[in-house]
Amino acid sequence: MSGNLIPAEHAEFFWNSEPGKAPHEFVVMDIRERQKxxxxxGRDPSQRYNSSMGAHVIDWLTGDGPHDHPEGLFATEWVDRGTDRKTIKQALHEIGKIDRCEWARLMYSALDFYDRRSEDN
Structure with missing residues (x-):
């Protein structure tokens, strides 16, 4: 997967959300591919989502707010909202598509390993 990773500076996050609920239908896109x-x-593949963050935002990777980096975005939008395990794993899988997000790939692998092991018992 490492050869196909999205450079962090080009990563965009799109999801649908409802007030008081955890985000769903989450996807990571490469801004260059989306614009192309x-x-x-003539259609923007991100149109179906009502929330976004990432490369199209001014402080992406340079600001110090929680939404200015993948780790903070994951923590505030998925972990801090009582999200179910399936949704957390899906978010980690998507974030794992980004080059500087080895942490997400490791967390996804650990959760997936545990889940598969639990299913066997």
Whole structure:
């Protein structure tokens, strides 16, 4: 997977959310690919999402707010909202597509290993 990782500076996060509920339908996109697709088709693949963060935001990777980095975004949007395990794993899997997010790949692998082991018992 390492050869196909999205550079962190080009990573965008899109999801749907409702007040008081954990985000769902989460996806990570490469801003360059999303813009290319929009130019080629006239449709933006992110249109179906009502929330976003990442490369299209001014302080992405340079600010000190929790939403300015993948770790903080994950912590505030998924961990801090009482999200179910399946949704957390899906978010970790998507964030794991980013080059500087080895932590997400490791966390996903650990949870997945534990889940598979629990199913066997």
């Amino acid at each position: 697709q929009r130019e080629e088709t």
